[in-house]
Amino acid sequence: MPELPEVETIARGVDARVRGDRIAEAWFGSHREPFKTPAARQAKGLEGRVILAVHRIGKHIVCELGSPAGGGALDESVSKANAQWIVHLGMTGRLLVTTPDAPVASHTHARLRLESGREVRFVDARRFGRLEYRDLNQTKAFAGAGLEPLTVGPEEFAALFRGRKLAIKAALLNQGLLTGVGNIYADESLFRAEIRPRKAAGRLTRTELERLRVALVEVLEHAIRLGGSSVSDYVDAAGVRGFFQLEHCVYQRTGEPCRRCGAAIRKVIVGGRSTHYCAVCQW
């Protein structure tokens, strides 16, 4: 499943290719699962609108839409938007920018033909992804449930875990606390912060929590720089695979030597999820 760095990479790639373009025509497939808003309503809302900006909120890709005179910086575009197209990639979803003559992949559920001649396509084999359209005159703008891990401050971050008995690994995955952190980056940031994944969240010291916050930001930003992790079939907006998977320290390295101390990486289940750590480096 794409996590924050992958979604950020895709959102940036799509933004660079479609910002300022106008949606000339929208086509939606016949499978109903991907459409949180009925396909006909999405098509009607999207056609004729200008894409002011594309950005990430949590694990969602949000296209800010407006009237032809809009555009500018992201904050400006967000305030000018009068509609949003919200894409969740689910397990296998892909949002691609292509030319109209590119072969249409099977499992293509949406195609937006743009005035520039480009085309935005949503492809999803397993159909856990979701497409939603919001008219901001009728509904409020999309907002993630939890705090944004790249910008949360030390005080707010520490407050999220205060008094919590659940394992820190499980707390990191709780989307109501932090939005967009999944299994790979939870394991990698706990390794970097030298914290055992099963330690109760509320028992972490202030120093440990700050180490964890910084580690999480570093791991996520490093992964974004490398274009995300290509596990299963993730590719970015141009169909290019990411490279962060080559730099995983613990994730899916069970039995392999720790890059720091050489001890075998262990795998345990925490909160129902596979969790990888080094018993020597993490406490």
Ligand SMILES: [Zn+2]
């Ligand atoms: Zn180690």
